[in-house]
Amino acid sequence: MASSAIAGPSRIPLRSRPLIPSKCLCKRQSRSLFTRRGTSFWTQSYPSSESPQIPYTPPPPDQLIGRNGNEEVDGQRRDRKQRYLDSLMDKAGELSLRCSVLDAEGNWTAEEGKYKKSELCREHDLDPRDLRKLDSLAPNLVPIILTRRTCIIVSMLHIKVLIKPDRVIVFDNSEIQESDTQRRFKYHLERNIKAGLVFLFSWQMLISHPQHYRALESVLVASANALEEEMAFTRHLVQHLLSDLESDINRENLKRLLHYSRKIVGFQSRARYVKRAVDEVLESDEDLSAMYLTSRAQGRPRALHDHEQLELLLESFVKQVEEIVSEVDTTVANMNSTQEIAELMLDSGRNALLALDVKISIATLGIGTGALIAGLFGMNLTSSLESTPYAFVVASGTASFIALLVMIYGTKTLRRVRRVALSDGRSRTDELSILMNSKRWDRSVEQFSKGYDPFLVDNRKKQLLWDRILWKNWGNSKSRDDKKASMMRYNQIQAAK
DSSP: OOOOEEETTTTEEEEEOOOOHHHHOOOOOOOOTTOOOTTSTTSOSSOOTTSOEEEOOOOOHHHHHHHHHHHHHHHHHHHHHHHHHHHHHHHHTEEEEEEEEEOTTSOEEEEEEEEEHHHHHHHHTOOGGGGGGTOSSSOOOSOEEEEOSSOEEEEETTEEEEEOSSOEEEEEOSSSOOOHHHHHHHHHHHHHHHHHHHHHTSTTGGGOOOHHHHHHHHHHHHHHHHHHHHHHHHHHHHHHHHHHHHHOOOHHHHHHHHHHHHHHHHHHHHHHHHHHHHHHHHTOHHHHHHTOHHHHHTTOOOOTTOOHHHHHHHHHHHHHHHHHHHHHHHHHHHHHHHHHHHHHHHHHHHHHHHHHHHHHHHHHHHHHHHHHHHHHHTSSOOOTTTTOTTHHHHHHHHHHHHHHHHHHHHHHHHHHHHOOOSSOOOSSOOHHHHHHHOTTOOHHHHHHHTTOOGGGSOHHHHHHHHHHHHHHHHHHOOSHHHHHHHHHHHHHHHHHO
């Protein structure tokens, strides 16, 4: 774009005069190698001083109004974008929660709203990273049990709980309605807390457990019940599917097997994660002693080794989860074995179809071989067989015999190729095994096998036994190859002696 020039004292920007169309219609000049183009990179980007110039005229008012309107629209867009970014930054510091609070007397109060993360951390003495486990919108696949200064954070399966010495906060999902398992958990938690209050005001106050202990017990019981219910439902589906596969292996059953295998593998991983989370707590004495919140609130923290009751509770829960995991492993093993057997049966059926195809090909080869002879007689060539009365019968019989012979040979070859066995399939057992299993094997050889002196072996009895077995096989053998093999084996035994 040409830059404006300054001319005269008025300081008015000048611009070049547009070319007259009549002058533009000139004859095109011929270009050579050294002729410069008007669009080359060394063309001047500003008008020359010799070109005529005129003062710059401002645009009409309607264009200025349109430009100002566009600027106003752009300004509104920038304002909306800035407000949206500010709202995102505000939401990053907020946490939408819907929770149910159970106080020390066993009464429920529901709370729902947006809370600042800084306020939650200050109120419950938490770290900011701990709030991610309490957020209902963030997926938590790995269960955790965290011990903090004044509370216990438990995120396990469908349960997200913040246990404090005087109350229990249960975090619900803000988008999904309360499920049956969640309602049963809340009912069990309420009954357990009220049962602790009954023991507290009775003469059995010495054996009563604090509120945080009962809350943790309710969480573990609800988790174990959820795992058992899911395991029972999955086991029923898998058993029904395996029974269907035993009767019929079709495409639909195989698709169900794939779906159930994925589902049960996911359940297996969840159960193992739960067990691993509890094992991590059991391995740390500091976490176990810090989980006695009431003692810490009263200024009497437990010693590192004083956590027997809590350890027994967690160990019993681990045993239940181990049983569930072992049952899941057994179910997975049954599914894998059934899948392997189904694949073997499908392979066997495929091999049968291939064998049928090969048999048809062999029959076609035999018929084609017989048809070759018929084709030879079908040529328009004279021979002396036309005058023979039995030539047709002989030729037809020969062609049929050759075709049948080719089919029999191909069938035998196919049968030999298809035979697959772990051994060579010989009916005649080895002579050495007969010798070792014989009752007439003397005790000296038995002593030799146990590590005694080899000179104590009675060679005369052993020689008679060897000769009897070998000559017996010699007499029973019916083919020349068997006799040669027996003689060679006898010579090898004699050479070894």
